Amino acid sequence: MKKLLNDPAxxxxxxxxxxxxxxxxxxxxxxxxxxxxxTDAPVRGKxxxxxxxxxxxxxxxxxxxxxxxxxxxxxxxxxxxxxxxQIEAATRAVDGGAGVLHxxxxxxxxxxxxxxxxxxxxxxxxxVRAAVINDDVAVxxxxxxxxxxxxxxxxxxxxxxxxxxxxxxxLARLEALCxxxxxxxxxxxxxxxxxxxPAAGKPTFELGEExxxxxxxxxxxxxxxxxxxxxxxxIAVRMAETILADLPFRSGDRVIALVNGMGGTPLLELYxxxxxxxKILHAKGIAVARRLVGNYITSLEMAGCSFTLLRTGxxxxxxxxxxxxxPGLRWGL
Amino acid sequence: MKKLLNDPAxxxxxxxxxxxxxxxxxxxxxxxxxxxxxTDAPVRGKxxxxxxxxxxxxxxxxxxxxxxxxxxxxxxxxxxxxxxxQIEAATRAVDGGAGVLHxxxxxxxxxxxxxxxxxxxxxxxxxVRAAVINDDVAVxxxxxxxxxxxxxxxxxxxxxxxxxxxxxxxLARLEALCxxxxxxxxxxxxxxxxxxxPAAGKPTFELGEExxxxxxxxxxxxxxxxxxxxxxxxIAVRMAETILADLPFRSGDRVIALVNGMGGTPLLELYxxxxxxxKILHAKGIAVARRLVGNYITSLEMAGCSFTLLRTGxxxxxxxxxxxxxPGLRWGL
Numbered sequence: 102m103k104k105l106l107n108d109p110a111x112x113x114x115x116x117x118x119x120x121x122x123x124x125x126x127x128x129x130x131x132x133x134x135x136x137x138x139x140t141d142a143p144v145r146g147k148x149x150x151x152x153x154x155x156x157x158x159x160x161x162x163x164x165x166x167x168x169x170x171x172x173x174x175x176x177x178x179x180x181x182x183x184x185x186x187q188i189e190a191a192t193r194a195v196d197g198g199a200g201v202l203h204x205x206x207x208x209x210x211x212x213x214x215x216x217x218x219x220x221x222x223x224x225x226x227x228x229v230r231a232a233v234i235n236d237d238v239a240v241x242x243x244x245x246x247x248x249x250x251x252x253x254x255x256x257x258x259x260x261x262x263x264x265x266x267x268x269x270x271x272l273a274r275l276e277a278l279c280x281x282x283x284x285x286x287x288x289x290x291x292x293x294x295x296x297x298x299p300a301a302g303k304p305t306f307e308l309g310e311e312x313x314x315x316x317x318x319x320x321x322x323x324x325x326x327x328x329x330x331x332x333x334x335x336i337a338v339r340m341a342e343t344i345l346a347d348l349p350f351r352s353g354d355r356v357i358a359l360v361n362g363m364g365g366t367p368l369l370e371l372y373x374x375x376x377x378x379x380k381i382l383h384a385k386g387i388a389v390a391r392r393l394v395g396n397y398i399t400s401l402e403m404a405g406c407s408f409t410l411l412r413t414g415x416x417x418x419x420x421x422x423x424x425x426x427x428p429g430l431r432w433g434l
Numbered sequence: 435m436k437k438l439l440n441d442p443a444x445x446x447x448x449x450x451x452x453x454x455x456x457x458x459x460x461x462x463x464x465x466x467x468x469x470x471x472x473t474d475a476p477v478r479g480k481x482x483x484x485x486x487x488x489x490x491x492x493x494x495x496x497x498x499x500x501x502x503x504x505x506x507x508x509x510x511x512x513x514x515x516x517x518x519x520q521i522e523a524a525t526r527a528v529d530g531g532a533g534v535l536h537x538x539x540x541x542x543x544x545x546x547x548x549x550x551x552x553x554x555x556x557x558x559x560x561x562v563r564a565a566v567i568n569d570d571v572a573v574x575x576x577x578x579x580x581x582x583x584x585x586x587x588x589x590x591x592x593x594x595x596x597x598x599x600x601x602x603x604x605l606a607r608l609e610a611l612c613x614x615x616x617x618x619x620x621x622x623x624x625x626x627x628x629x630x631x632p633a634a635g636k637p638t639f640e641l642g643e644e645x646x647x648x649x650x651x652x653x654x655x656x657x658x659x660x661x662x663x664x665x666x667x668x669i670a671v672r673m674a675e676t677i678l679a680d681l682p683f684r685s686g687d688r689v690i691a692l693v694n695g696m697g698g699t700p701l702l703e704l705y706x707x708x709x710x711x712x713k714i715l716h717a718k719g720i721a722v723a724r725r726l727v728g729n730y731i732t733s734l735e736m737a738g739c740s741f742t743l744l745r746t747g748x749x750x751x752x753x754x755x756x757x758x759x760x761p762g763l764r765w766g767l
Contacts, residue, residue, distance in 0.1 A: 103626040103646065105666045105703035105739060115666075116702045119709030123727050159701035179702075293436040313436065333438045333448075365698040367734045368492035369449045369512075370438035376452030394456050396729075401700045402737060406438060432764060 102302045109299035113156045113178055120163060124428045127167040134184065136191035137163045138173045148266045148275050149173065149195035152204040152259055153188060154211055155180040157298070158319060160429025161256060161398045167427030168434060170263035172201075179298050179401070180320045182210030188218030192227060200228035200272035204258055204279060206251030207235035230272055232279035234258055236288045236409065238347040239316030239324050250318055253359050253409030254286035256397045257421075260430060264423035278420075282411060287344040290407030291324070291336060292317040292363060296400050315339060319363075319400045333370070337377035340408050345385065350412060352386030357421060359409040360392070364399035366406055371395065374406055382410075391421055397429065435635045442632035446489045446511055453496060457761045460500040467517065469524035470496045471506045481599045481608050482506065482528035485537040485592055486521060487544055488513040490631070491652060493762025494589055494731045500760030501767060503596035505534075512631050512734070513653045515543030521551030525560060533561035533605035537591055537612060539584030540568035563605055565612035567591055569621045569742065571680040572649030572657050583651055586692050586742030587619035589730045590754075593763060597756035611753075615744060620677045623740030624657070624669060625650040625696060629733050648672060652696075652733045666703070670710035673741050678718065683745060685719030690754060692742040693725070697732035699739055704728065707739055715743075724754055730762065 106112045114132065121130035130137050136153075143149065152162045153175030162174035172195035175183035192201050201222070205215045212233065219229040235246075236254035243250055262279050270278065292314045295304035305321035308314060313331065316324025331339075350356065360375040362368075375394045382389055390413055398407070411417070424433030439445045447465065454463035463470050469486075476482065485495045486508030495507035505528035508516035525534050534555070538548045545566065552562040568579075569587035576583055595612050603611065625647045628637035638654035641647060646664065649657025664672075683689065693708040695701070708727045715722055723746055731740070744750070757766030 103644070103663055103737065105626070105669065105699060105707050107665045107667050107706075112702065112706060115709060116706040119705035119707065119712070119727070122712045123705060123708050123725055157700070157702060159705075164701065293438070311436070330436055332440045334440050336438065364700050365735055365737075366438060367490070367697050367732060368497065368729070369445065369490060369734065372452035372456060372492075373440075373445060373449040374438050374452070375456050376448060379452070379455045389455075392456055394452070396701070399700060401702065402698055404436065404698075404735060432767075434766075 102297050104299060106299060112299045113176055117176065127426065127428060134187040134190050136173055136175045136187050137166045138191065138194050139167050142172050142195040143197035145197045146199055147197050148199045148270065148272050149197060149201045150204065150262050150266050151191055151195060151201055153183045154206050155182060157401045158398050164429030165259050165427050169267050169423055169425035170259055170427045170430065179300065182208065182214050185214045185217040185221065188215055189221045192218060192222045192229060196227045202262060202272060202275050202279065203229060203231040204255065204262065205231050205233050206255055207233050207248055208245045208250065209247060210245065228272060230276040232276050232283065234283050236283060236286045238287050238343055239289050243318055244322040245320065252290065252319055253288040253361050253398055253407050254283055254411065256359060257286060257357060257409065257411050258282040260425060261417055261420045263425065264420040267423065285412040286409060287347050288407055288409040289340045289343050290317050290405060291315045291340060292403055292405035294365060294404040296321055296403040317405060319398060321400060333374050334377050337374055337381060341378055341381045344408060344410055348412065350387055350410060354412050355388045355390040357411040357413050358389045358392040359397065360394045361398055361407045361409065362396040363403040363405040364396060365402040365404040368395065371406060378408060390418055435630050437632060439632060445632045446509060450509065460759065460761060467520040467523050469506055469508045469520050470499045471524065471527050472500050475505050475528040476530035478530045479532055480530050481532045481603065481605050482530055482534045483537065483595050483599050484524055484528060484534055486516045487539050488515060490734045491731050497762030498592050498760050502600050502756055502758035503592055503760045503763065512633065515541065515547050518547045518550040518554065521548055522554045525551060525555045525562060529560045535595060535605060535608050535612065536562060536564040537588065537595065538564050538566050539588055540566050540581055541578045541583065542580060561605060563609040565609050565616065567616050569616060569619045571620050571676055572622050576651055577655040578653065585623065585652055586621040586694050586731055586740050587616055587744065589692060590619060590690060590742065590744050591615040593758060594750055594753045596758065597753040600756065618745040619742060620680050621740055621742040622673045622676050623650050623696065623738060624648045624673060625736055625738035627698060627737040629654055629736040650738060652731060654733060666707050667710050670707055670714060674711055674714045677741060677743055681745065683720055683743060687745050688721045688723040690744040690746050691722045691725040692730065693727045694731055694740045694742065695729040696736040696738040697729060698735040698737040701728065704739060711741060723751055
């Protein structure tokens with residue numbers, strides 16, 4: 102295993118220490134338990150938005166803490182759910198009296214631990230609602246999931262809900278908004294290579310020299326099928342058609358599109374793939390109203406990409422365009 | 435070779451097509467010859483800033499075209515210098531009557547082709563000055579270079595000169611500023627893995643399972659030495675000390691620090707390394723006034739990182755803080 106680290110057991114802690122130094126203007130890192138909050142938290146009278154999950158998906162979630170997005174993030178160990186005490190501490194730290202929205206990716210450990218933390222907070226008088234993200238069309242149940250996995254829609258939900266919270270949406274309206282984003286979003290990913298969890302020291306799975314995995318999960322969980330290497334055009338067609346058929350998306354729809362790198366794929370390739378996706382959508386009469394191309398929800402150094410499409414109307418678009426100032430996403434500020 | 439592409443011979447062209455679709459609000463792509471210009475070019479009365487080089491280093495250079503940074507970029511084939519006709523066409527397209535600054539990384543092909551293009555433009559009455567970036571302390575001469583290679587300081591020079599041009603600096607002053615940035619910047623990189631040029635189809639070089647290369651070039655050119663895998667802390671010490679001794683940097687200096695990923699390194703690791711670098715600088719009395727952590731000047735999917743330190747005063751810092759709006763770097767707009 103060749104990685105830039107000192108001790109595999111300390112990689113998350115030491116990475117958070119670097120994040121704290123690099124972005125002291127935007128966020129503050131606490132340790133024991135570990136969580137990240139925006140520097141001006143709690144914001145009085147604003148609903149706080151909290152997310153979290155295993156580390157190894159950076160910039161998600163800690164890199165999305167800041168103005169206009171997350172109030173706090175709870176980083177677990179690599180590919181491991183954060184513990185209830187992390188989530189409880191983060192929720193308490195950012196509660197500004199208007200309640201807290203938990204955005205939770207649908208993995209069994211995450212769901213359980215966020216629920217436990219929410220119960221602890223509610224016993225202390227903090228109102229907490231949770232919205233679950235389960236946008237991955239690739240598989241119905243999976244290694245870590247009952248039902249669909251939560252993937253790229255999480256990034257879009259965090260941006261949009263963060264903007265809505267900044268505008269003053271109350272907790273019930275924010276929860277409904279997050280569900281609306283999730284219900285209108287679909288994703289699918291693929292891998293060219295595996296990735297290595299530092300504590301494991303060897304690749305999570307093996308792929309042959311000329312083999313790719315369609316429908317991969319963000320922890321390297323099995324997808325739909327292994328197939329021989331395909332052209333980018335064909336990969337884009339297969340992923341887009343699976344996604345489009347699922348909602349289904351229709352001619353005349355407007356979408357926010359995320360072409361996401363899994364961590365080890367050059368931007369050169371991601372833009373090429375984005376071009377293929379936009380051609381496919383254009384041919385079907387679907388308009389790309391906004392887009393992101395880059396590494397936003399990654400799987401360590403895995404090579405590959407994922408697509409997320411969010412069917413959007415004026416409200417979601419307007420929230421999308423609101424200013425955001427975080428390490429991983431920034432515009433308008 | 436597993437990559438997200440269709441035809442290795444078309445990868446740059448197809449990637450530019452995707453870039454054009456994704457960022458039509460910021461930039462316009464021309465083909466035959468290939469170059470990228472900001473949408474509002476030429477800006478009357480402003481000195482235009484143009485750079486370029488081989489592709490495969492994205493977001494540099496095409497991802498730095500936009501307000502407050504580059505007016506145009508000329509992408510060569512992967513790891514191959516752009517041709518004089520590309521550079522000439524780009525220079526003509528962005529000249530707003532106040533002259534054009536070429537920011538050129540010190541590689542033999544780049545130097546020759548930018549010079550040839552400058553001569554062609556000057557014959558047409560466009561005033562062109564060139565500033566060469568040669569900040570890599572790792573090696574004196576290299577595979578593609580007489581003298582030191584140009585690496586991470588290019589990103590800083592493009593940002594700072596772009597800001598200065600937007601403020602109205604004239605061509606002579608802008609050329610002097612770019613030289614000042616170069617003279618006060620030093621860089622060094624290292625690789626955990628090789629990378630594969632699409633047209634070659636196999637890794638540029640081979641590294642053993644437990645071996646890293648210190649002082650690597652951005653095209654995979656040989657560095658200073660191959661050593662057994664080291665802890666991130668030790669890698670940071672070796673790179674920082676080589677850089678610091680070279681200028682030399684001194685206690686009391688303020689720097690802009692770039693911890694750059696080579697393309698295949700997760701952010702989790704880059705932040706960890708940034709934490710190590712800041713500790714080293716702090717112990718030496720050097721203050722990090724600003725920093726960037728992420729993939730800015732890459733080598734396709736190579737795993738590894740580079741450090742760039744720029745000794746800065748108030749003018750450079752103020753220019754650094756000016757608004758920038760490009761696909762790869764944006765703040766304040």
